[in-house]
Amino acid sequence: MSLSRTITLHQPKRLEIGAGASARVGAWAGDAERILIIASPHTAGFAERLGLGGQVSVFDAIPGEPDIATFDAAMSAAREARPDLVIGLGGGSVMDVAKLVAAMWDGEQALADVAGPDRVAGRNARLVQIATTAGTGSEAGIRALITDPGKGNKIAVESPHLIADLAVLDPELTFSVPPAVTAATGIDAMAHCVEAFTNRNAHPVIDGFARMGIALVGRYLARAVRDGSDTEAREGMMLASFYGGICLGPVNTAAGHALSYPLGTLLHLPHGLANAIIFPHVLAFNEPVAQAKTAEVVAALGLGDGDLLTAAHAFCADLGVEMRLSAHGATDDQLPRFASDAHAIRRLMDNNPRDMTQDEVLAIYRAAF
Template identity: 35%
Template sequence: MSNLIALPRILRVGADSLNDLPAVLADLGSRRPLIVTDQFLTSTGAVARIAGALSAAGVDCSVFDRVIPDPTTDSLQPAAETVRADGCDAVIGFGGGSSLDTAKAVALLATTDRPMRDFKAPTSTDQPLLPLIAIPTTAGSGSEATRFTVITDSETGEKMLCPGLAFLPTAAIIDFKLTMSMPPRLTADTGIDALTHAVEAYVSVKSNPFSDGFALTAISTIGSCLRRVYADGSDEDAREQMMLAATQAGIAFSNSSVALVHGLSRPLGAHFHISHGLSNAMLFPTVAEYSLPGALSRYADCARAYGVAGDKDSDEVASRLFLDELKHLNHDLGVPSPRELGIEPERWSALLPTMAEQALASGSPQNNPVVPSTDEICEIYRRVY
């Protein structure tokens, strides 16, 4: 059986690679890009610096800086209208996962009158869209290298997974210096997000030798660097390694798949506005324990790559050591439970059937080594709470 492998056409990786943006746009033939970002990055002056560098290179850009956390179908429309009104010929996503997800969706919506819900899974969208350049400022989502975007339907509240080659960036710029100011909480959440991507890609029923190599490399790097960078955000070596690991994990799951953690995570973002990385972190240990019987040797491989088990440890011992480490990691990085976050138990319980239904509808749980029923998903949510 063959596997479809897809990567950005251009990857610029390393310190100060942001300076390569004018050259990347020239390679793509763009003279009028739209920068899609958030107001925080505008307030820091980062967007103005990029616009200034582009202007010096003879490139006239527009800016849309109203990206919101967990972007919605309503939030996309003004950006798509800006593309059309300003005659933009490319889209630059600059920021965290929400900015990159928004940019991906906008690059598509600018070329069609169809609503975003037409593109949610299981539909796979491969049609061409505007050239898309992804510039992440966090080390976690891996969106710069994936063929997915996640958008919440403003009418239904559903957090939609939209897959297909249409959402794979044409180019990505991976500059770890953009992550140096990330605070500890964001560093922790995005780091565990990247670890979740790598592990789920490796244990997924869609795993393959190409994705496996990227997944195990990312797991190894995160195991040695995440606590370091959480403790000391100025550690440039750890920042650089985490940035590369996040991209490698993105490549891994884009060419394999995510699984049950992500299926359960999206409803938490939609209903409780918990950030994606944090909701993944909350779920990861419990979901891994549930999934372990279906992929014992694969979880054991993850343990050895991470560094908590050795070659002499049996798969049973290694996989249990990995589960213990996931729990310790959440404790050490201060990951709260939904209860500790202040979510009321009555509301949590009332939404369980809806969240379970939405999780299964996303398609991600079907990639898990053990595929749960609706009742089993509700029980996992109860244990996580």
């Protein structure tokens, strides 16, 4: 520990976790006069569970991969509602937009002004984040990602002003998530933990959160996929996702997420699915330089002693994830563009424990094709 670099660890001021926890939001938010709920069409219906008073507005037009136009529309809704409390009610995309809206709706900054680390001036409203999936861990973190469709990449904003005042993990809100989405988002949560754990900037404190998250995935993900109403498994996966979100702040992800992003921005795959497809390949690629930690991952997930790539691929496929890029609409001629874009995401690629050339990135895409 004495040789570790200095880190700053941000966490939500308050965490409510457990079946029915979402019903406690209203009591916490009792003094809020104007509330704006950011949601997707699939999650807006959960608003009635929150027990809110005051004047409540809902903006429920958040898609799977929110872009600049989505952000602008949400900001317009906020400027009309003038909220003193913003609630993100959904998955990572919803919560990322909610973070930015809470911080920026009544300020002078534009999205371009806040791109990058520590450029957000402040926050204009309190923020509640209520997760309805177990994957991104966005409710725990200080980052938000918005797609720039013109450039085909992600705009990343990082600021302590984006941390939630209250985070809520209510497993009952995930009961209706389909098995395939449960699997993909669960692998995304695991990837956050694994990529932080094996990272060049790994830290013993964050390693602890990562180990707990990986172990929870190994114990509960298959159960949650088999039975969506398994409350214990759903709660375990929400906690794994939360731990993964904590890992992202001081350490962040690495090549796995860099390779997944072009699949979202260019192929329009959901983020969790993109990460699930890439995960086994990057885990195996990094194993020669992260043998001890990879062995811990293998043990926690029960991958056995055989070929690592084969075992990790089977772990994902056995959960019901379609692992072939070609089955998701990718064409062979797209792969070089994917590789070029992924290799250029240096904020993540430079975290990877093993250097990866653009040709090696392309080889992974071809193997996943």
